[in-house]
Amino acid sequence: MSYNKMPSITAETINPKVRMFTYEPCGEIVRHARLLEQEIYDNPGSLPFQEIIYCNLGNPQALGQQPINFFREVLSLCDNPPLIYRDEARALFSACALKRANRILESLPAKDSGSYTSSQGVRSLRQVVADGIAARDGFPSRAEDIFLTDGASSAINMMMQILIRSPEDSILCPLPEYPLYSGSIILHGGTMVPYYLTEDNGWGLEIFEVKRCLEDARASGLTVRAMVVINPGNPTGQVLSMTSQEEIVEFCRKEGLVILADEVYQDNVYTENKKFNSFKKVARSLGYDQEDLSVVSFHSVSMGYYGECGRRGGYMEICGFGSEVIDEIYKLxxxxxxxxxxxxxxxxxxxxxxxxxxxxxxxFMTEKEETYSSLLKSAKTLQKAFSSLEGVSCNKFEGAMYLFPRLRLPPLAIRAAELEGVSPDVFYAHRLLGATGIAVVPGSGFHPVSGTSHIRCTILPGEEKIAAMVPRLRAFHEAFMEEFRG
Incomplete structure (x- = not known):
């Protein structure tokens, strides 16, 4: 008997759609950072820095943001129900945490947190979410329209599975984008139709640009099914004005497009002249109901003042879909x-x-305000630092957790990048990491306008880390520009 000695699976024989997309926030820069981290561990003092500062992901608690005590109390009690009835619990936990945990446990299967629940999520918890949305927006929300999910990412992937039927089905997405969108569209066999945000206008959205992209896509034979809007923006950090949101709602209603509203940074708004408004609220304020427009909104426990990324919690609210479609989403x-x-x-x-x-x-309010204050101070410090660097411009920070400064590098640096076979922003990011231990994401991973170079830098919640980071950044950039000035 002969045996096949070839590997049963290789990089060439896996699903080609997996190989097509990239996800730079966890890509080559992070692999480089892990190697440097190992070097620091194996050979202390061998590098000009003693730690890696990970500014590649919005991962607040890993960067020093403190969790909200009330949330942790309730989670602890739900995982350890007997604690609720012990005398010492009243000294260890607040009365409202004990009350909330008891109420939640009463609604869980077998009154325990270790059992399967409904695929849509526990109904009483969905009702709490619906009531919270109604209180936030001033318009009704129903538990039947809420799907609790493992973070917003799983909900977004689920909607792409529902919407995309063939390569002719396409989704309008903003550029620069959060690469989850291009990746999930590729994986599910659809086509992304990009529309560009305008950097010179504070990364604003121009509705005529979106209309042009839609018309071009339709002229090429594509069926555009939905429009992704990220507000506040990732990676760009802008907050949409009410006027822009109203234009988007009117546009999508007229063109029959689903609005996919990524609203995971709704609690990260830091500008005085703008505030977060959900797309559902905007649509209802314009007089449109479920019969007029389909809106799917996504939220997550990962960002905001809570920053509980590892808990993988979130929801999507589905408005304007028929009961038969809801049944199919439930099945999925x-x-x-x-x-x-x-x-x-x-x-x-x-x-x-x-x-x-x-x-x-x-x-709770003290912890929340301390987190906001820390993030805002850090953002202002970083924005000022980037803006002071030669050949670097940085738009005003309005929301989310990122700055997206633009780099105008010397021709010699661009040629050096070409010789290494990488884009200028990748070249710069690797040099920055190797010299300072600061890990940022090359902007090309978010697909900005061709010919421009950016980096995305996560705002660190601790002033101590910012104080350590800024001098390293400034010294590196000055040396880099001097090296390649020519």
């Missing part, structure tokens, strides 16, 4: 049985945090 969500229970609990807490009069309210 059933493939993973159910979202994780810690994430379900946490998203309910975020949408219904302590209120005035609750024992935990003052502590």
């Amino acid at each position: 969500s059933s493939l993973t049985i159910c979202p994780n229970i810690a994430g379900q609990i946490l998203i309910s807490l975020i949408m219904d945090p302590p209120k005035l009069g609750d024992e935990s309210f003052e502590t």
Whole structure:
């Protein structure tokens, strides 16, 4: 008997769609950073820095942001129900945390956090989320329209599976983009139709540009099914004006497009003259209901003042879809049985945090305001630092957790990058990491306008890390520009 000695699977024989897309926030820069981190561990003192500062991901707690105590108390009690009834619990946990945990446990299967739940999520927790949305927007929300999910990413992937039927089906996406969108569209066999945000206008959205892209796509035979809007923006950090949102709603209603509203940074708005408004709220304010427009909004426990990325909790609210479509989405969500229970609990807490009069309210508000203040101070410091560098410009920070400064590098640096077979921003990011230990993401991973170079830098929540980072950044950039000035 002979045997096949060839590997049963190779990089050439895997699904080609997987090989087509990239995800730079966890890509080559991070692999380089891990190698340097190992070098620091194996050979202390061998590098000009003693730690890697990871500015590649919005990962708040890994960067020093403190968790909200009330949320952690409730999660602990839900995972350890007997604690609720022990005498010492009243000394360790707030009365409102004990009350909330008991209420949540009463709604769980077998009153325990270790069981499967409904594939759509625990109904009482979905009702809490719906009530939170209604309180936020001033318009009704129904538990039946809420799907609790393992973070916003799984919900976005689910909607791409629902919307994309063939390569002719396409989705309008902003550029620069969060690469989850291009990656998921590729994986599900669709076509991305990009529309560019305008850097000179604070990364604003021009509706005539979106219309042009839609018309070009249709002229080429594509069926455009939805429009992605990220607000506040990632990687660009802008907050859309109400006027822009109204234009988008009117456009999508007229053209029959689903609005896919990525609203995971809704609690990260830092500009005084703008505030977050959900797309559902904007649509309802214009008088459009479920019969007029389809809107899917996504939220997550990962960002905001809570920053619980590892809990993988989130929701999507689906408005304007018929009951038969909802049934199909439920069937799709059933493939993973159910979202994780810690994430379900946490998203309910975020949408219904302590209120005035609750024992935990003052502590909660103090922790929340300290986190906001720290992020805002760090953002201002970083923005000022980037803007002061030769050949670097940085738009005003409005929301989310990122700065997206533009690099205008000397011709010699661009030629050096070409010789290494990489783009100028990749060249710069690797040099920055090797010299300082600061890991940022090359802007090309977010597909900005061709011929421009950017980096995306996550805002660190701790002033101590910022204080350590800025002098390294400035010294590196000055040396880099001097080396390649010619």
